[in-house]
Amino acid sequence: MRKTSRLPIAAFVLALLVALGALAGPAAAADSLSKTRQKREQVRQRKAQLAAKINALRASDDELDKAVGALTKQVTAQQAAADAARQAVEAAGAAVGAAEAKLADTERQIGALRQAVVKRAVDAYVRPRSDPFGGVISTDDLGEASRRDSLLRQVSDRDRDVVDRLRAARLDLIDKQTAAKKARDLVADRRKAQLARLSDLQKALGEKARLSGALEARIKDYQQEADAVSAEESGLVALIQSRERERASRGGDPGIDGRVSGSGLIWPIRGPVTSPFGYRWGRLHAGIDIGAGTGTAIHAAKGGVVVFSGQMNGYGNVIVVNHGGGFSTLYAHQSRLGASEGQSVSQGEVIGYVGSTGHSTGPHLHFETRVNGSPQNPRQYLP
Numbered sequence: 206m207r208k209t210s211r212l213p214i215a216a217f218v219l220a221l222l223v224a225l226g227a228l229a230g231p232a233a234a235a236d237s238l239s240k241t242r243q244k245r246e247q248v249r250q251r252k253a254q255l256a257a258k259i260n261a262l263r264a265s266d267d268e269l270d271k272a273v274g275a276l277t278k279q280v281t282a283q284q285a286a287a288d289a290a291r292q293a294v295e296a297a298g299a300a301v302g303a304a305e306a307k308l309a310d311t312e313r314q315i316g317a318l319r320q321a322v323v324k325r326a327v328d329a330y331v332r333p334r335s336d337p338f339g340g341v342i343s344t345d346d347l348g349e350a351s352r353r354d355s356l357l358r359q360v361s362d363r364d365r366d367v368v369d370r371l372r373a374a375r376l377d378l379i380d381k382q383t384a385a386k387k388a389r390d391l392v393a394d395r396r397k398a399q400l401a402r403l404s405d406l407q408k409a410l411g412e413k414a415r416l417s418g419a420l421e422a423r424i425k426d427y428q429q430e431a432d433a434v435s436a437e438e439s440g441l442v443a444l445i446q447s448r449e450r451e452r453a454s455r456g457g458d459p460g461i462d463g464r465v466s467g468s469g470l471i472w473p474i475r476g477p478v479t480s481p482f483g484y485r486w487g488r489l490h491a492g493i494d495i496g497a498g499t500g501t502a503i504h505a506a507k508g509g510v511v512v513f514s515g516q517m518n519g520y521g522n523v524i525v526v527n528h529g530g531g532f533s534t535l536y537a538h539q540s541r542l543g544a545s546e547g548q549s550v551s552q553g554e555v556i557g558y559v560g561s562t563g564h565s566t567g568p569h570l571h572f573e574t575r576v577n578g579s580p581q582n583p584r585q586y587l588p
Contacts, residue, residue, distance in 0.1 A: 265479045269420050276413040283406040290399035300391070311378045318370055423566045424486050430564035431488035433519025441517070442578030445525065445533050448512035449577075470506040470586050471552060473536060474559065474570055482582040491580035492535065492573030499540055499568040501559040505550045506534050506572070506587075514546045520571065521562025526550060534583075535573035538565045 264272065434441075473495070480494035509528035517523050520537035524544055527533045540560025550556055561568045574583040 265477065266423070266481070266485060269416060269423065273413065273416050273420050276409060276416060279409045280406070280413050283402065283409045287399070287402040287406045290395065290402040294395045294399050307384075308378070308382060315375060315378060419566075426564045426566045428486060428488050430519045431490065433564060434491065434517075435489075436518065441525075442575075444513060445527065445575060445578040448510075448527050449529075449531055449533075470534075470574075470588070471504065472587055473504050473506045473534075473572055474501055476501075476570075478584075479569060482580075482584065489580075492537075492571050493583050495570045495572060497559045497568065497570060499558075499560055501568075501570075502555045503536050503539065503543070503557040503559060503570055504553045505544075505556050506552070506574075508552045509533070509550060511544045511546055511548045511550060511556070514542050514544055514548075517563070519564050521565065522557070522560065523563075524556050526556070531577040533575050533578075535571075535575065537571035537573075538562050538569065540568075 474497050476495045476497040478493050479496045480490055482490055482493050484490070505526055507526070507528045509526040511524055512527045512533070513523065513525040515523070517537070520535075522539040522542050523535060523537040524539065524542060525533055525535050536557055538560055539557040539562065541558045542556075543558060544550055544554075544556040559568050559570050565571075572583055574581050574586050
């Protein structure tokens, strides 16, 4: 007798596990993909919620830009959801139309069958049928009697068939009525969902419009400020350099350390940096913007002499302090100046108050550090 070759137990178990893995693989992969999409949706919604709460005036340029981007994605997703909800309502409406058409057809069938039953009942009452057995008894031809009896049975069967069809049609009518009601309920539910989606979309559009408007206004004012300052840049540089030469000709101020280092300055005010130094939206931002409320006291970042106190196009009310060694600081958009030209100020002394004069989207301090009149990044000098 021929022996059948069999796999070793270990190999059989391994093959079984591979087969099971192959079968479960697509389902597991689909489940993992669904979870990934769900997490991505949750992250997007969370970003949109945080973006909607952002304070457009105190937010940094990057924060505002990212918030607008998050709300743009939210609007896109909500628009897709609203479109899907609208299509679902249309599909449900089509289902209602089909269900109601079937219901109307069944009602027509019931009407026709009911008329047939009534007609047959009237015919039976007006022209009652003879007893088939009497016909059989009265005839000598059994073959003829058998044919008559068969004919009468067929007529009776047709009557019963009409009644049975009427009963079946009535049962079918109940099913059709139930299906039509379910279809109408589905339309109502989907219309509610559509209204909710449209409401979410309107909210997202409103928040996006609010922040987009704030960002556009900031870009516009920023560009106008940069253009105005650029027009006066040569004059500002010349002013700082001439005042530095005047100080040098008088021997300078022995109480001022002209060296510049990270520990040589203090922050002029406390607050978030809302716009960094560097090129932004096609313009050079020559300093940093520090967010603070109107009227917040501005402190001299370092001791020195006020070489300018007044208005400059773009900067509004501005003070420039010369610290010696070619190093100076600038404080712009002040609501009220707190020091006069030629005044010596010590580090930490109040030299003005935060405002929004000049080209400014809101109250903040525009702070610059300049070496020989040329703007440098203040962050490399601040603690």
